[in-house]
Amino acid sequence: MAKTALYNMEGKTIGEVELSDEIFAAPINEAAMHLMVRSYLAAQRQGTQSSLTRGEVRGGGRKIYRQKGTGNARHHGNRAPQFKHGGVVFAPKPRDYDLAVNKKVRRLAFKSAMTTKLNAGEIIVVDKLELKDAKTKLMAETLKKLQAEKKALVILPEREESIIRATANLPQAKVSYVNTLNVYDILNADKLVMTVAAKESVEEVYA
Template sequence: MPKVNVYNMQGEIVEEMELSEEIFGVEINEHVVYEVVKNQLANRRQGTQSAKTRAEVRGGGRKPWRQKGTGRARQGSIRSPQWKGGGVVFAPKPRDYSYSVPKKVRRLALKSVLTDKLQNNEMIVVDQLSFDAPKTKEMKKVLANLKADKKALIVMAEKDANVIRSANNIPNIATALVNTINVYDILKYNSFIITKEAVKRVEEVYA
């Protein structure tokens, strides 16, 4: 059964915690992770790109010159794709890029990235994370104590406005709840900071 050190906000080890092997000790499946990340990025696309085909470009109704006898290549319209100001060949049109991935695949991908974070010592478990008031300076101090002040994702069990607002103004630091974590965000950040309570919640939800 995998184990991890639990730190306090001062960066000191206070205990050792056993983790569920079903979530933090699975065989990492890179292809499944790739498929889920590709799906997430596709679902985020707006799909509002648009260009005009030769049928939609204004003008070009008259043949520019007669078919034969000019010595030039035959042309039917000055709005053909080879002309400046002409239409676009296979012009992109607004479309929906989203598609779905099976729930089991998403779960396996999430377990794979959580296992990867643990194996690469990028997962930091904190006994608790709380502030009396929103203080960016205090959050920076905590991140420095945990040696995670570059790019970090902070995961909490419950919404804490003081923690969220303390982290909001720090570049490359993001917060999330257990029910909102996803594969892409976990991979995007160097450090995965999670409270002890949130670890238990992850094991309950994703087991």
Template sequence: MANVAVYNMEGKEVGSLELNDAVFGVEVNEHLVHMAVLQQLANNRQGTQKAKTRSEVRGGGRKPWRQKGTGHARQGSTRAPQWTHGGVVFAPVPRDYSFKLNKKEKRAALKSVLTSRVNESKFIVVDELKLDSIKTKNFVQVLNNLKVEKALVVLNDMDTNVIKSASNVPTVKTAQTNELNVFDVLKYDTVVVTKDAVKAIEEVYA
């Protein structure tokens, strides 16, 4: 089992924590991680793009001029794709981009990225993360103490002061343990997690 240092909000090491290898010491499966990210991005797509084909554009039912004798190229409709205001060739239509990933695969992918962050020493455990008031300055000071800039902050309990203080920092996202996902873990350079949150993650995924 891997041991990681535990820090307080001043950035001082106050102990250590043994991580469960069933969650934080698995073999990294890059293919599953790739599929999990693809699925999350695909499921977030609206898929509402739409353009009209020549059969859907209004008008153009009458032949614009006779077939022969005008000197113009023959035309059958003013709504053909080569005309201004004509239809679109192979026009995009609304579609659902989402696809399914099995629950076991999602869990394995999340374990893989968490293991990667631990191996890269980008998994910082704090004994607790609490603020007396909603102050972005105080939250930024905690990040500076931990020498962290772009971070995913994982909490076990919803702390309004921390969440609202962090919401003004563009390089930080807060999440509860039940909101943890592969994309966010990869997007942010460092995962900052409370001791309670580590235990909660291990209870769910071990």
């Protein structure tokens, strides 16, 4: 089984922890990860943009001048796209940008992302994450001791209010739960900080 160092909140190594080969030593599939990132980013788009076509713009019902004899081009209404206040050609309309990805590909992408992070030495497993007070300063100090002060993704097995509140004002840190993990957040983070309990939960859910 794959292994990595186990740290305490002071950033000191206190032993080793075994990691599931099925998740942390899986074959890396870049195409699956790319598809999942595309799917995640597409899902963030609201798709509410809308413009009016020439058939929807108000006005323009009367022919602007006679068909022949003026020397001008032949026109009907003045709401065609080439006129001021005219409609939009191929006007954008509300749409759904969601990109469907099947379950097997999602799991493959997740395992590939976790393996990539472990190979890069960017996974930090901590015995526990507990704060005396839900203060940003305490969380910032903890991440600094763990050398994860840049862009960190803190993975928790379940909701812990003190950690969430203490991390909320840290622009470089983000909290995620095991059941809400996604490939984009994993790859976008410089370091993954997870507790032993979160590691075990990840192995149980995604193995």
